[in-house]
Amino acid sequence: KQEVTQIPAALSVPEGENLVLNCSFTDSAIYNLQWFRQDPGKGLTSLLLIQSSQREQTSGRLNASLDKSSGRSTLYIAASQPGDSATYLCAGGDSNYQLIWGAGTKLIIKP
Amino acid sequence: DGGITQSPKYLFRKEGQNVTLSCEQNLNHDAMYWYRQDPGQGLRLIYYSQIVNDFQKGDIAEGYSVSREKKESFPLTVTSAQKNPTAFYLCASSISRGPYEQYFGPGTRLTVT
Numbered sequence: 001k002q003e004v005t006q007i008p009a010a011l012s013v014p015e016g017e018n019l020v021l022n023c024s025f026t027d028s029a030i031y032n033l034q035w036f037r038q039d040p041g042k043g044l045t046s047l048l049l050i051q052s053s054q055r056e057q058t059s060g061r062l063n064a065s066l067d068k069s070s071g072r073s074t075l076y077i078a079a080s081q082p083g084d085s086a087t088y089l090c091a092g093g094d095s096n097y098q099l100i101w102g103a104g105t106k107l108i109i110k111p
Numbered sequence: 112d113g114g115i116t117q118s119p120k121y122l123f124r125k126e127g128q129n130v131t132l133s134c135e136q137n138l139n140h141d142a143m144y145w146y147r148q149d150p151g152q153g154l155r156l157i158y159y160s161q162i163v164n165d166f167q168k169g170d171i172a173e174g175y176s177v178s179r180e181k182k183e184s185f186p187l188t189v190t191s192a193q194k195n196p197t198a199f200y201l202c203a204s205s206i207s208r209g210p211y212e213q214y215f216g217p218g219t220r221l222t223v224t
Binding site: 009034036100104 | 115117151152153154155156169201203208209210212213214215216217218220
């Protein structure tokens with residue numbers, strides 16, 4: 001059964017740094033990988049969706065990659081800003097199209 | 112503006128009472144989902160619906176019930192049989208069941224005492 005892990009659980013970096021968030025999964029038969037952002041007490045905002053046939057997707061300062069052979073996805077945030085502070089969640093779609101979720105990485109950008 | 116609305120934002124209930132959480136979408140999506148979020152854990156799927164008048168159990172359906180009488184609406188009832196109902200509940204939708212992007216509502220925080 002697919003398992004999704006996000007390490008570290010929390011990350012604090014100074015403003016302006018480029019950073020990478022990690023998401024690993026156990027089953028390479030993944031249909032897609034979606035990255036979300038969640039602000040405290042709020043719902044989820046979809047950031048990027050990578051289909052299994054794709055290697056990466058970009059939106060503004062965000063770039064997400066997918067490497068099925070290594071069971072890894074990364075979310076790269078360029079030139080981080082305090083407004084990027086949030087919890088970032090990844091979820092992989094399994095063969096039943098069900099999303100399997102990581103527990104998230106809480107990101108704090110220090111001004 | 113298209114989107115998903117959930118109400119209420121906060122809900123307080125006494126143990127033993129059933130409670131219904133509302134979820135409405137105007138995205139014209141066929142598929143809708145209910146998730147539960149607990150601190151330090153990934154989201155867990157409670158129920159999903161692929162089309163009107165159809166719904167399927169997710170991983171943690173025990174103690175919950177749903178209906179899908181209209182395309183726009185997918186209410187979730189938390190029954191007294193749910194042993195640990197206090198949690199953050201999130202509703203989502205996608206254009207169809209499949210490898211499609213899911214869009215989320217703002218969530219309902221349920222506290223049962």
